[in-house]
């Protein structure tokens with residue numbers, strides 16, 4: 001359930017949604033270190049590993065241990081900040097768990113990313129990103145937010161958002177693909 005009051009001041013704005021990891025922030029080093037620490041090949045495609053063996057990786061990756069290795073995607077952050085200055089409402093939606101909220105806020109500040117709201121995955125939510133994000137966007141649409149654009153790197157999520165919300169312009173980012181992490185091909 002979304003904390004509706006944080007959106008009240010965004011009701012009259014055109015809203016742009018941004019994913020964080022591999023859209024605004026390059027997490028490729030954290031990805032490789034987390035694989036290494038889990039005893040896995042740092043160049044492997046995580047999707048090719050059996051789910052039981054992925055858990056160790058996710059535990060490290062979704063902790064703050066290697067977050068200091070993350071780098072800002074300057075080009076995209078510059079464009080985002082320009083949109084913020086032009087009056088668009090900027091909402092960040094991420095699959096990062098709420099336990100990383102403090103570290104994420106600190107990172108957003110350090111990388112000078114401007115935004116109006118940050119929505120993180122609630123405690124104990126284990127839905128795949130694409131299911132979780134579709135539900136989240138539907139809730140936002142239902143409370144009357146005028147979402148015009150969505151930025152995302154995950155191909156599966158891009159496809160499902162396009163399908164479910166044909167009026168939202170979906171911008172697909174290729175940072176993960178270029179860095180050869182979380183890649184499908």
Ligand SMILES: [Mg+2]
Nearest residue numbers: 019021022153
């Ligand atoms: Mg992402």
